[in-house]
Amino acid sequence: MPIDRIMTIRIPPEVTDVWLNGSRYSAWVGALSAEDRCTASILALKEKNLHVSDGYIIDYGAELGHKTATSRSLDNQWEMLLHAGRDVFKKEVQIEPMSPYAFQEFQAFLEGVLLKSKIDFVLFDITCMTKIHLLALAATLAKTPLTPRWSVVYAKPENYIALEHNPGWKDILIAPLGDTGFLLNEAFSRGIVIPGHEGDRLIVALSEMEASGGIILIADTKGRPDLRSITKNRNRRTIQWLTNTRTGGWTSHVLREDAYSDIAQYVSKEVKIAKQYEAPIVLFPYGPKSLVFTVAKYLGMEYPERSWFVYPIPLAHAAEFSEGTERLIWILPSNERLVSNKG
Numbered sequence: 001m002p003i004d005r006i007m008t009i010r011i012p013p014e015v016t017d018v019w020l021n022g023s024r025y026s027a028w029v030g031a032l033s034a035e036d037r038c039t040a041s042i043l044a045l046k047e048k049n050l051h052v053s054d055g056y057i058i059d060y061g062a063e064l065g066h067k068t069a070t071s072r073s074l075d076n077q078w079e080m081l082l083h084a085g086r087d088v089f090k091k092e093v094q095i096e097p098m099s100p101y102a103f104q105e106f107q108a109f110l111e112g113v114l115l116k117s118k119i120d121f122v123l124f125d126i127t128c129m130t131k132i133h134l135l136a137l138a139a140t141l142a143k144t145p146l147t148p149r150w151s152v153v154y155a156k157p158e159n160y161i162a163l164e165h166n167p168g169w170k171d172i173l174i175a176p177l178g179d180t181g182f183l184l185n186e187a188f189s190r191g192i193v194i195p196g197h198e199g200d201r202l203i204v205a206l207s208e209m210e211a212s213g214g215i216i217l218i219a220d221t222k223g224r225p226d227l228r229s230i231t232k233n234r235n236r237r238t239i240q241w242l243t244n245t246r247t248g249g250w251t252s253h254v255l256r257e258d259a260y261s262d263i264a265q266y267v268s269k270e271v272k273i274a275k276q277y278e279a280p281i282v283l284f285p286y287g288p289k290s291l292v293f294t295v296a297k298y299l300g301m302e303y304p305e306r307s308w309f310v311y312p313i314p315l316a317h318a319a320e321f322s323e324g325t326e327r328l329i330w331i332l333p334s335n336e337r338l339v340s341n342k343g
Contacts, residue, residue: 030125142300178304196286
């Protein structure tokens with residue numbers, strides 16, 4: 001792993017000066033995998049000599065069904081995290097075994113961390129969390145206004161090395177984003193599609209639950225036009241089918257992951273339409289995690305009672321999905337914006 005690149009990543013002053021340095025009791029929550037970037041935020045904290053009181057490592061064990069994972073890859077990440085953690089965490093790191101697709105179980109864990117009276121700041125590293133846990137985090141933060149101060153960080157890799165990975169699907173999870181999930185007036189339902197690199201995932205999801213109209217948000221990753229092209233090409237036929245042959249007003253938009261105000265406007269527009277008919281909104285969350293998080297959090301804030309998501313669960317994951325860390329993306333709730341930092 002190119003540690004020299006990680007060490008140059010700047011941490012926003014809101015995190016260093018106001019939150020971590022100004023907090024009496026803080027926590028870091030993240031998941032471990034065989035990818036290099038899963039330890040990037042810890043290494044960045046170590047470089048800046050910043051300390052966190054508690055550390056919670058989500059351990060998915062063998063449930064992700066890795067086909068290419070080796071014990072050496074995971075052991076290297078554990079060793080690096082524990083080595084850096086000795087300089088970052090004030091107390092011993094707590095290992096939290098967790099099912100990767102248990103939405104409510106993860107919410108219960110998050111609420112336990114957030115409601116600890118002594119904790120006044122939590123840093124959530126979503127880099128190696130599953131999308132289901134990412135959605136659970138967004139929904140939890142949206143519905144719990146009296147939480148401690150928090151920030152979300154996501155490590156963008158230098159390269160993706162498993163873009164052709166396509167293991168097939170073993171199940172499809174359809175669940176409400178909020179505590180209640182009414183599915184009335186489905187004929188007027190709205191959809192928010194965030195396509196990723198697996199085009200057949202969207203096809204499978206739409207075959208299970210289809211909205212009458214909505215928006216397609218295609219991420220434009222800074223400095224990586226190739227990733228946008230891959231997303232478009234692999235979802236081209238589905239996007240054309242939705243926008244050209246379907247009634248109900250499907251529209252497609254390309255936007256930056258840090259275009260927070262634009263994301264908010266798109267989500268708010270769909271919520272407004274759905275509310276007119278008391279219809280559900282269905283989220284298809286397959287693109288970049290930073291974009292998925294912001295959309296899900298807005299839905300959790302504005303329309304939790306009728307927001308749903310559809311997520312096909314793969315037979316297996318590519319353990320070594322990426323290499324290196326190019327930059328950290330910080331989601332700062334103080335002004336509800338995204339900040340992308342690179343040294």
